[in-house]
Amino acid sequence: MKEITQDRAERIARAHACEHCGEYSFKKLKVKAASESHRKALGEVWHVSKTCGVCGMEHELGIDAEGDIVYAT
Numbered sequence: 001m002k003e004i005t006q007d008r009a010e011r012i013a014r015a016h017a018c019e020h021c022g023e024y025s026f027k028k029l030k031v032k033a034a035s036e037s038h039r040k041a042l043g044e045v046w047h048v049s050k051t052c053g054v055c056g057m058e059h060e061l062g063i064d065a066e067g068d069i070v071y072a073t
Helices: 006-014 036-042
Strands: 026-033 044-052 058-064 069-072
Antiparallel strands (some): 026 044
16 A cells, blocks of 8 residues: 655645634644654554644644544644
């Protein structure tokens, strides 16, 4: 199985609305490779940090190799 690209992970993250206000506008969006501990424990391949452009709430997402979100905080 081939892992999704970083660009695809970014598109998935942008398609996930803010959990506080429901908007899709983000001030910051950072996608980086997951840490080894998150890879083993959660199956996370990409780690996303983003800040809502409307309410300012900060979010973190974990995306697995198939493009599914494994956690969102």
